[in-house]
Amino acid sequence: MGTDGAPFRRARRPEHKQQRYEAILAAARSQAERKGVSNVSLADIAAEVGVHKSALLRYFETREEIYLHLTAEGWQDWVDGMRDELARLPVGSVTGVAEVVARTLAARPLLCDLMTHTSLTLERNVSLEAVRNFKLAALAALADAEVLIRRVLPDLTDDDVRDLVGAVSAVAAGLWQATHPPATLVALYAEDPRLEHTRLEFTPSLQHLIEVVLTGLLHPRDGGGAPRPD
Structure with a gap:
């Protein structure tokens, strides 16, 4: 039986299996967008699809594999x-790259949340x-990013772009959680104005970090530091 009381029908034809596969991903996405990744169980996903959770395990090993996908x-x-x-950015626009990277990531709150848990x-x-499979897919996306960013900032190496994306993803994960506090903290900020200045905003904070990292990568000798090896 399905979770809604209707008879459960196993997907047998390839197109039906693909539909079920996509329905599972859509349900997991919907649940995470509403409740946050950490608050979603396999049973929650199954309930939204309308099947028993054992049916999900024919498509994905675990809840974690669904979210890794x-x-x-x-x-x-x-x-x-x-x-x-x-x-569209002019060559050499550090500020432009930082703004685009930060803003497009901020427009994808589920990805920011997933970065925290990866x-x-x-x-x-x-x-x-x-x-x-996840690592290969991530590497393919990173290779695309290298081409796009180096067109604007050609003095960066591929390693530089990897360092940049690694720094962005690591900081964005923690920053996203800090800038989206739980209800208790929101209430605390409202009650005690002295603490309001401790709140951060995600996009401007991330953009500033990206500009700092890019400046360091493009000018490694500035500030008296040791030159970067060729």
Whole structure:
């Protein structure tokens, strides 16, 4: 029986299996957007699809694999979202790159939330093959990002862009949580104005970080530091 009381029908034809696969991903995305990734269980996803959770395990090993798949999709969607905007920037525009990267990531709140959980949980309760598929998809998205960003900032190396994206994803994960506090903190800020200045805004904070990182990568000798090896 389905969760709505209707008889459960197993998807048998390839097109029906693909529909079920996509329905699972859509339900997981919807649940996470409403409640946050950490608050969604496999049973929640199954309930939204309208099947028993054992049916989900015919398509995905675990809840974590479902969200790892959505993370890979999110990375490519983010890079695709930067494509046209970066193409319009003049060569050498550090501020332009920082603004586009920060703003397009902020426009993808689910990806920001998923970044928080990727290394903490999503990569841990899955098989080697599932992690391999995720890493390869992430590398493909990163390769696209390297081309797009280096067109605007040609003095960056591929390693520089990897360092930049790594820094952005690491900081964005923590910054997203800090700038979207739980209800208790929101109430505290409202009650005590002295604490209001401790609140951060996601997009401007991230953009500032990106500009700082890019400046350091483009001018490694500035400030008396040791020159970067060729």
